[in-house]
Amino acid sequence: MNGLPATVLMTADAVGGVWSYALGLCAALPEIRFVVAVLGPPPQPAQRVAAERLANLALAEGRFRLEWMSGGPADVAASRRWLAALAMRHGADLVHVNGFAQARLDCGVPVVAVGHSDVLSWWRAVHGCAAPPEWGAYRGHVVDGLCAADRIVVPSHAALADLRRQYGLPLTHVAVIANGIDLAAAARRSKRPVVMAAGRIWDAAKNLVLLDRIAPDLAWPVEIAGDAAHPEQGVVRFRHARLLGLLNPAALRRRLAAAAIFAAPAFYEPFGLTIVEAAASGCALALGDIASLRENWDGAAVFLPPGDGAAWRAGLDRLIADASERRRLAAAARARAERFALAESAARYRALYCDLHDVAARRRSA
Numbered sequence: 001m002n003g004l005p006a007t008v009l010m011t012a013d014a015v016g017g018v019w020s021y022a023l024g025l026c027a028a029l030p031e032i033r034f035v036v037a038v039l040g041p042p043p044q045p046a047q048r049v050a051a052e053r054l055a056n057l058a059l060a061e062g063r064f065r066l067e068w069m070s071g072g073p074a075d076v077a078a079s080r081r082w083l084a085a086l087a088m089r090h091g092a093d094l095v096h097v098n099g100f101a102q103a104r105l106d107c108g109v110p111v112v113a114v115g116h117s118d119v120l121s122w123w124r125a126v127h128g129c130a131a132p133p134e135w136g137a138y139r140g141h142v143v144d145g146l147c148a149a150d151r152i153v154v155p156s157h158a159a160l161a162d163l164r165r166q167y168g169l170p171l172t173h174v175a176v177i178a179n180g181i182d183l184a185a186a187a188r189r190s191k192r193p194v195v196m197a198a199g200r201i202w203d204a205a206k207n208l209v210l211l212d213r214i215a216p217d218l219a220w221p222v223e224i225a226g227d228a229a230h231p232e233q234g235v236v237r238f239r240h241a242r243l244l245g246l247l248n249p250a251a252l253r254r255r256l257a258a259a260a261i262f263a264a265p266a267f268y269e270p271f272g273l274t275i276v277e278a279a280a281s282g283c284a285l286a287l288g289d290i291a292s293l294r295e296n297w298d299g300a301a302v303f304l305p306p307g308d309g310a311a312w313r314a315g316l317d318r319l320i321a322d323a324s325e326r327r328r329l330a331a332a333a334r335a336r337a338e339r340f341a342l343a344e345s346a347a348r349y350r351a352l353y354c355d356l357h358d359v360a361a362r363r364r365s366a
Helices: 017-028 045-052 072-089 119-127 133-148 157-167 208-217 249-258 273-280 291-297 309-321 323-340 342-365
Strands: 007-013 033-039 057-061 094-097 111-114 151-154 174-176 192-198 222-225 242-245 259-264 284-288 302-304
Touching: 007 017, 007 072, 017 033, 017 045, 017 273, 017 342, 033 072, 045 057, 072 094, 072 133, 094 342, 111 133, 111 342, 119 133, 119 157, 133 157, 151 157, 151 342, 157 174, 157 291, 192 208, 192 249, 192 273, 192 309, 208 222, 208 309, 222 249, 249 259, 249 273, 259 273, 259 309, 273 284, 273 291, 273 323, 284 291, 284 309, 284 323, 291 302, 291 323, 302 309, 309 323, 323 342
Parallel strands: 007 033, 007 094, 033 057, 094 111, 111 151, 151 174, 192 222, 192 259, 222 242, 259 284, 284 302
Antiparallel strands: none
């Protein structure tokens, strides 16, 4: 049958990389109408402008806490009802949930759950132990969603291994689909002597505080783009690195194009879309030595232990001093970034959507 769903209801949040992922996918599939249902804090003005530029995207906003936020599990039932009503109102043929809890919907159409990250894996990576009992309700909602979804998508094999390990489920109906970027949009220009990083500054998993600690000892300045304001817990302050704030996509691309080194000392990073953007922009990559980043960048980056500030200081010192090694790594990273084209990622989602749409049509006609 190979039918394409006319309308997809997609959940998103405006807190992290899911927003860029969602808008990128909508832009790459213009033949589908997307209703993007925003959970959590409302989008920033620049995020709204980016969404409004897409003719095939309509925004809907619900004032429900995200499942990982304080009190978030208490909002799950109401958010599910809201999403089911949206699916009916807009005649959605399929629901694409960028999370877990909302995948258990009573809406009569197939549901895809995309696991970009999860708290139990985050906790284990950051704290080195299991999440405390107060995360029990969250765990229950994640298991609910994983069991209810018609398909599960993860951005890396490492992310799939984390889900299996933390939630004890076989997860057989899973597709590994890497996130993608518009490679043609990546700019390249003369490189500045700077070590750049980007991400949610308040997120301990990004481990950007390590770069702030070692910044005074490096010959080059450290510049970090990203939001320092936690959605619930105040603003993070750094002492040594230069904070650039939350940049719009074009401004971030310009910064990456001019940066000689991009550093991501993450404890936990299921994929890392900004790393792909840095690679496509010709940065030499210095990355945390974790399974997901090895999976994507082995042979095209320097890997350093996330918890070892001395190793990061020495590793970045070597890169700063060795221009030929920076050029070699930058070339390797650019070549590797070709694997993560948005068109390829979108094609795989399109095929998944078609498959689920066909299955639903066969069930209705049986």
